[in-house]
Amino acid sequence: MLTSVDPDVIRVLGDPLRLKIVTLLARETLCTTHLVEETGAKQTNLSNHMKVLREAGIVETEPCGRFTYYKLKPEVLAGLSEQFAELAASARTATENKRACP
């Protein structure tokens, strides 16, 4: 069957700042201080976005002394990739599969 993509994950990744965070975390595991430097956003703002990403199951936290490291969960991104690939494959066959005018 055609597995529909999870709207929640996409919605979370739809925010430009969050997408930038995800892109940064795809390169290396970072803590909030690093993310503040890299993105230029306020700490409070970052913390809010990290909470959203955490609750969406996209990132994991790993305490390290007073610091909190964030790392991506690759399986979530891989799942997204697979679901979009399925959609794309299905869409290729749908071009000629046209429902009749009512």
Place this chain on the structure above:
Amino acid sequence: MLTSVDPDVIRVLGDPLRLKIVTLLARETLCTTHLVEETGAKQTNLSNHMKVLREAGIVETEPCGRFTYYKLKPEVLAGLSEQFAELAASARTATENKRACP
């Protein structure tokens, strides 16, 4: 380099109704009337969403008499899939790539 995912396309797909439309269009090419039946949304609402999808380059229109057929552009979805696959692959190596505490 790590190609960042296009925020605009993701943002557009983040809406649940639009995602449902895309899922439906991945199965067959439909016109607005069909989409109204399938989603239960008002015609005006659908038309607004279709405009957003069109401007994001996700769907193409194909007039057919008085009807307007919409079909997906598979390459956009395939591109998304590839970009997420890259992110996932990069994220897998980023787990041990931890920046030092400041």
Place this chain on the structure above:
DNA sequence: CGCTGGTATCAGCGAGTGGTGATGTGACAG
């Protein structure tokens, strides 16, 4: 033509969301 039906556009309203400052919490240093 004028009428009808399919579609697009416009203006307005209400809810949800992001940004921010103040504040709370918990861990380490001295």
Place this chain on the structure above:
DNA sequence: CTGTCACATCACCACTCGCTGATACCAGCG
């Protein structure tokens, strides 16, 4: 114990965005 630092939470404001009704547009049909 006390101060400091990293981080999280809360409350609030402003703004955006989606939904809707009214309306305009356009293609076919009689």
